[in-house]
Amino acid sequence: MTFSLTSPFRKTFSNSLREKGLRPTKQRECVYGIILDKRDHPTADDIYYRVKKYLPGTSFATVYNCLETLVGCGLVRQVNMDRSPTRYCPNLTPHAHFKCNKTGRIYDIQIDEDTLSRMNALVPQGFEAENIDLSFSGTGNALEN
Amino acid sequence: MTFSLTSPFRKTFSNSLREKGLRPTKQRECVYGIILDKRDHPTADDIYYRVKKYLPGTSFATVYNCLETLVGCGLVRQVNMDRSPTRYCPNLTPHAHFKCNKTGRIYDIQIDEDTLSRMNALVPQGFEAENIDLSFSGTGNALEN
């Protein structure tokens, strides 16, 4: 059994790939579906084991390849916190991340327009920011811990 | 020949270490001096080769050990951009980093109090941020490139 995207996601998925002349393979669909599914910022390793349940023949290289492709198409984003393994996130709105040092869990934090533009205003003349990255670490939601 | 800190830095250096019951060794002084010297955000690798000029017997493990110690004492800060090697920075004021994708160079960007407090205000109730990290990447200072 393969991991099937629901219709609107499937459309976004194949359109984004086709726009770049790339093929919507079942491995790519599965990886994308898994990232959309739990939204728990899984690592490549996490994704690998989840993909295996649907497509047992999948290799690590494929997971990395798929992730690179999905990132390249703008379908998912990489989240890097310090030197820990890269995590993947389907939330494409401007947001920051908060990592709880106790649980390792990562939370999305929305950034309002005003704060976002202030942050962008920090960039000096002559510099052109393509990417902005804001992250926090500390102790997470006391209620959940 | 060893790398000697100028008097005010040397004092900060040995005080910070002694406060934690750690020894101000020549390797630690050298690593710290090198980070203060060029302020170009060197990697452990960069630091290793620079240290070797002064203390040829120094090993990689020592460089990593020294860096860990210096970070632990709050004398230097780690700068992580994506998955690239960790860089080290003696600037302890609140500041962001800008990485030029063309040259690889990293620039410090000051963060004003107002913007900083707005960023901190993004953290939701129940979360306690110990660390905040803001970084940009894109194309750097056109005049310098």
Add this chain to the structure above:
DNA sequence: AGTTATAAATGGAATTATTCTAATTATTAA
């Protein structure tokens, strides 16, 4: 449908930054 050209997937080896380990050397306190 069948062929062909090309893109993607695969398994395993290689790479890279970093950490660990056990033995040696240096520093500090008594």
Add this chain to the structure above:
DNA sequence: TTAATAATTAGAATAATTCCATTTATAACT
């Protein structure tokens, strides 16, 4: 000056990721 402890050392180990050569799947064209 010695003893206790901390730091350094060389090299092995690890972990995440990338590379490579081969096989398989996909899409375009008969």
